Amino acid sequence: MKAVGLYEYLPIEAEDSFLDVTLETPKPSGHDILVQVQAISINPVDTKQRAPKDKVETTPRILGWDAVGIITEIGEEVELFQVGDAVYYAGDVTRQGSYAEFQLVDERLVGLKPKNLSIEEAAAMPLTLITAWEALFDRIRLIPDADAGKNILIINGAGGVGSIATQLAVWAGLEVITTASRDETVNWCKEQGATHIINHREALLPQLNALGFANVDYILCLHNTDAYWDTMQEIIAPEGHICSIVELENPVTMSLIKDKSVTVSYEFMFTRSKYDTIDKVRQHDILTKAAQLFENGFLKSTWNQTLQPMNAATIKEAHRIIESGKSIGKLVVKGFE
C-alpha cells in the first residue's frame, strides 16, 4: 500500500520531513478492523508528533489521527462492524496513523460515518469531536439540559476543538463565550453558535464584566495554558470547573483554586487508547451519538479546506498551514493518486 511516512523527525521544510513510501498492507486480528482510508484531517497533534527530535525509525512512522474510510477486513473478535461499513475515527497515537491507503484501528475507537456528511466533512471531525466531547461531558461532566443556562468560556474558539466544543456546549444548553481577535475568526465563532466573543489580546475580566458576567461557570482552555493560568483562576466562579487540553510548560500555583473550591481537569483524547482503559469503548459511543446529532442537524462539520492528492508534498503543505497557527476550522487531505 501507499503511505506517507517519516524516518527522522525534521523541520517541515526539510527534504525528508515526509516521504512517499510503500508498505505491506497490514492484516487485522482481535478487535482490529482494516480500513481503506478515503480522507484524513490534520491536527496539532500531528505536528507535535513530528516535532524535530533525535530519534530515527527503522521502518517508516505513519502519522495521522483522523480518518474516514471503508472497512475491508475485520479481526476475529470484531462485534460492532462489518466489511463494507463506512466509518470515521481518530485512532490511537501509539500506533500507525492514517496517512496511508489502509489502516488498522481498534473497533472500540470507531463510529459509523454520519450519513449526511461528505467524506471530507466527516474526516474533519473525529479527533476534535472526541476531545471536545470528553472535555465537556466526561471531564467537566456537563449534563445536557440539566446544566442549561450556565455559561462557559472557550479560549480559542475558532480552532478545531473550539469550533465543535462551541456547538456541543450550545446543544447542551449553555451560553458560550469564546475568544477570538480577527474578523474572520470572530465570524467563524458566531457561526458555531457562540453568543459572545471577547478579544484574547485584551484583559478578559473587564470584557466579561462589560457583558454582565461577574465570572464564568466553566472554562475550556485550548491555547497556552501557562499564559491563561492566572486569568483563569481569577475569572472562574466559586465551585467552577476549568478543563485544559494544552500541557503546562511551567509549574503553577493554585491559591485561588483552593479558596474557590475549583476543579481543574486535563483532557487528552488518547488517554483511553494509550492506557487501554476499561471504558475505551466510550469513544465508539461518542462517535455514534455524535453521528445522530449531525444527522439531526444539531451539529455541523467544521471542515474548512481540502488539499489533494494524498502524498508527501501535500502533507508537508498541510503541516505548514497547521504550524502557522492561523487556521480556522479543519484542514482535510484526500485521496492517493
Added chain:
Amino acid sequence: MKAVGLYEYLPIEAEDSFLDVTLETPKPSGHDILVQVQAISINPVDTKQRAPKDKVETTPRILGWDAVGIITEIGEEVELFQVGDAVYYAGDVTRQGSYAEFQLVDERLVGLKPKNLSIEEAAAMPLTLITAWEALFDRIRLIPDADAGKNILIINGAGGVGSIATQLAVWAGLEVITTASRDETVNWCKEQGATHIINHREALLPQLNALGFANVDYILCLHNTDAYWDTMQEIIAPEGHICSIVELENPVTMSLIKDKSVTVSYEFMFTRSKYDTIDKVRQHDILTKAAQLFENGFLKSTWNQTLQPMNAATIKEAHRIIESGKSIGKLVVKGFE
C-alpha cells in the same frame, strides 16, 4: 454573654493568645438564627485563623467553626427552623465563631442535630463531615452505589476529615485505603471502615502494588499536598480524580495529570458561605442527610476527647493539642461555667 476571644494573633503559649471576654448577645435578622451553644469542636482551621500575624482587633475576634446548641431566637426570613430546635453546624469563617454562649449563623448552613448522638458526639462532626461530603460527592462527584467497587486512597485517614471521609466512602460502596503509621492510628482507621492501611513513612506505590492495586481511582489528600503531589500523579489511575483540602505552598507541574486526563479538585468548606454561592443551602442538605445516616447507623461520630469547662485556659489547651498534629478523631470543648 461569655465568650473566648482574641485581640492579637499570638503563639498559643502567650498570656493573651485567648481571653475570657463578655460581649453583648447578638440579635438575629434575615436568615440568621441565634443559637445557645452547648459544645464546640476544634479544627485545624481554628489554629490557622489564630496563627501569629501583625493584626490587632478592636473588638474581640471569636473563633470556632463547629457547634451544637439550641435555637433561642430567629430572624424574620428563617424558614427551616424554629425556636427550641437542637442544631449542629460549622458556620462561616468570615463571621464570629462558636467559642461563645450565643452565636448567629445563617440557617442555610445548619441541620437538626442527629437525635441518637450526644451533644459532644454531634459537636465533633459538622466541619469535618461537610468537608468530607463536599470532597467526595460535590468535587469528586462520587455517586453512592453507582461507583461501588472503585477504590479511594485517603491520605491521613486518622484525622477528623479522614475519619468521616472513610465512613462516607464505605457507605458509598468504595474500597478504602488510608495512610497511617502508628498502631493507634492504624486501629482507628480500621474502626472507621478502611480495608487497607499503608504507611505514609514509606513509598506508597510499592505498598499499593503489594496489595494488588496498580493504581487508585480516587485520592483524597488531607495532609501536605506539596509532599504528595508527585506521588499522587504517579499512583492515580487514568481518568482518575484527586481532591485536596490542603493548600499548596509551592508551584507544581502537571505532566502526568495531562497524559492521564486526570482531574484535580480543591475542597474548602467555607467557599459556599464566603462567596455566598447560589447553592449555599447544600450545607443544610448535607447535615440533614448525614443526620439520617447517623440515626440509621451508617455513620458514627468521630468524637474522641472532651475538655471542659469552656474558657480561655481550656481553649488554649485544645489549640496546643491540635497544633501537635498527633490528635486522633475529634476534640470537643463543652460548657461555660
